[in-house]
Amino acid sequence: MQSTTWSRDLRVTADGTGVVSHVGAVLLRMLADRAGLTQAISGALARPAWWPTHDRGRVLVDLAVMIADGGEAICDIDVLRHQDEVFGPVASAATCWRALDEIGHAQLRRIAKARAQVRARVWALLEQLPPARAAGRDVGDGVVVLDVDSTIVLAHSDKEGAAPTYKHTYGFHPILVTCDNTGELLAIKLRPGNAGANTAADHLQVLAEAVAQIPAAHRRHLLVRGDSAAATHAVLDWLVEQGAKRGRQVEYSIGWAIGEAERTAIAGVTTSGWSPAINADGGIRDGAQVAELTGLPALTGWPDGMRVIVRRERPHPGAQLSLFEERDGWRYTAFVTNTAVGALQWLEARHRAHARVEDRIRCAKDTGLRRLPSREFAINQAWCTATAIAVDLTCWLQLIGLDADLALAEPKRLRYRILHTAARLARGQRRRYLRIPATWPWATQITAAFDRIAAIPAPG
Structure with a gap:
């Protein structure tokens, strides 16, 4: 046949x-x-x-x-x-x-208010789902996790606001906030392609809009995650104020750039100061370790209670290392958090889960964001x-x-x-x-x- x-x-x-x-x-x-x-x-x-x-x-x-x-x-x-x-x-x-x-x-403000009202109703419906169907999508009494990040949207014609980007492309540089608990896209701000990645005013706007989207009953405990672009005085101070003034618990887990002070502190960590890193499932992650640097680099002017946690791991073949990293062959990343309790390994694994925002961005681009x-x-x-x-x-x-x-x-x-x-x-x-x-x-x-x-x- x-x-x-x-x-x-x-x-x-x-x-x-x-x-x-x-x-x-x-x-x-x-x-x-x-x-x-x-x-x-x-x-x-x-x-x-x-x-x-x-x-x-x-x-x-x-x-x-x-x-x-x-x-x-x-x-x-x-x-x-x-x-x-x-x-x-x-x-x-x-x-x-x-x-x-x-x-x-x-009109955008009124639409945002309408979305927040409907979201409260939908979340109330989600709380009534059987546990088996609600698994992995917790909107109950747990922590509501907000992930902030920006992305590049290419433009193939001369649209208003399109400009060269830091990645040597041409287009737009929107910033957005997603809810890790549900996958929802809470807030998005379209920006010109040459907008700064660490512009504090843009971070504060989308974070404020995202928090307003969370139903009031679920704002008692928030965790805001971001990369080092969000590690500015204005953003961290605002997050601390949100917890102090609003009577809610607001934690942050934000990427941190490794400068000379951090490199000096890392060099002073003894072998016993490093602990094995863990995977999301709690298992030991081979070739990765974590340590705390709080109190070693000077943190003058930053919020009280801010902790600095560093991670090192053996790089994959072909990875580019800095001169500092080439000395011992480890690749280093750091983040800051105000979470006072919990094992370092758990805090680091929690921060690493911020990478899921890249999946949310990819899905958003597959749902209309790729082409304006x-x-x-x-x-x-x-x-x-x-x-x-x-x-x-x-x-x-x-x-x-x-x-x-x-x-x-x-x-x-x-x-x-x-x-x-x-x-x-x-x-x-x-x-x-x-x-x-x-x-x-x-x-x-x-x-x-x-x-x-x-x-x-x-x-x-």
Whole structure:
């Protein structure tokens, strides 16, 4: 049997009826409605009753659904728009452009407030999940971990704000904050490509916006992690003040640059001063050790209680070492924290988990952040907000609706298995039925997700 004969009797026509693609987009849109997100954003972007226009909350949520579904340009909204038998009226690409163009600083603040209100409701729903389904996504009485970092978004044309970056590329340099507990994208600020990595004002803005996104009942114990770009007096002082003034426990774990004072302190650590490092699972990490430098380098002017912890490990082949590192063959990294208790190994492993923010950034780039649609900076900032909503919807779908490997799948796999599924649309008993092929391996999980989302109480 020839392997190329499978298409011999295949013919393609354009006269099909009752067929729907991108069924998973229905899941995302239903979730936005049932969680109250559509209504909240509609209220935030309310227009006069006489204004003949599409509801702006509906438009922005539909854009977010399109982005979560893999859309990379505003014209991709047509994938939803031309399936009105399922989605009903969907705004045109031109209307979406106008909706984004109308979003200024005041509208961004109102959208952020609406997102925070809905997030509180979603987190309350997450606390009601069975322990088996909530494993690894704790939003209960534990620590809420915020990871701040920046990334580069390339621009291949002369967009407003695009500029040469420190990586010798051309584009933008957004800064964002994600929630390590849930994977949500809490806050994002679009910046020109030449924006500084350690600009304290930008860090303070996104951190303040991210903290405001956390439901009030969960702000009692926060951990903020970042790389050395966040190790500025302004940022660390602000974090300490947040704990002192707000009556909450705010810890930080921030990367620290190794200068001459730190190198002198490292040279003075005895062999017994180094302890084996551990992996995330608690096992010993071969070839890595940790030690505390607190009290050895001068920390004049830095917050009281700040500890300096250093890690050394044998570098991988080909790694570039500094002159100091070449002397003994170890590679050194350091961070600072105000956590007063806990073994050094545990504190270092906790800080190293900040690397997960790179996974969050990669997922955000796979969900709209990789390509900015407009030449205008303000429209691109509004697109970033829609991207943040899309990331949140994807996370909520996985947390509330999905199980097993799909609950942890990255966006591309989720689209390939769930969001882009096709079905047959049938009608009967005054209802519409989306009939997913019984042979589709993930059909049961899709129907279970629909049932779970439909069971969410309607917002009051």
